[in-house]
Amino acid sequence: MSDRLNINDAYSILGLKPGASPTEVKRAYRKLVKIWHPDRFSHPQKKQEAEQKIKQINEAYNKLKSDLPSSAHQPSQTKETKIYANRSNAELFYNSGTENAKLGRYQEALTDFTHAIRLNPNYIEAYKYRGFICSLLGYEYRATADLNKAAQMEGKLKNKQAHSASPSSRHSTRTRGRSKLKILLERFLRWVKSFFGFNRRWR
Known part of the structure; x- marks a missing residue:
């Protein structure tokens, strides 16, 4: 798709002058991804406009990344180029999100986890991590929604496993599963908050 885009137009879309590094x-x-991310817009028309804008931004970025002569000599950017060029793998976005979160780039991490969830709506860990990032950014409603979604999905998974067990152990398995799920979520929340608190002190 980016082959049809003129390189000067690609620079213009990104707000750059030709020859930018x-x-x-x-x-x-x-x-631009941060500004135009569709999740920032609640109105359906604005959200659709943002989605179209993101497509143009991605197309321009991929065009410049493939055409810049120096891109082949930038080994530190190779991994990131692959992450944003390959939009069919939710795992790549999840890994990118965790890296951005560790570096304190929470908005970028939020974008990555959202892409991972769109590609794989059953990605429990992505829901968890996005929930914690939302909590850190003060988006409490979204954080609660994501963590509840992750808990529900894990609960369904536990129930499926319980149904495959022997009948005599199903009831106790469900009870243990609910309490264990709660404990795991609490532990994960404490770990993430302590981890990011450490990062903030030393950045």
């Missing part, structure tokens, strides 16, 4: 291209791309 790979670092400037990457910085402009991240800034």
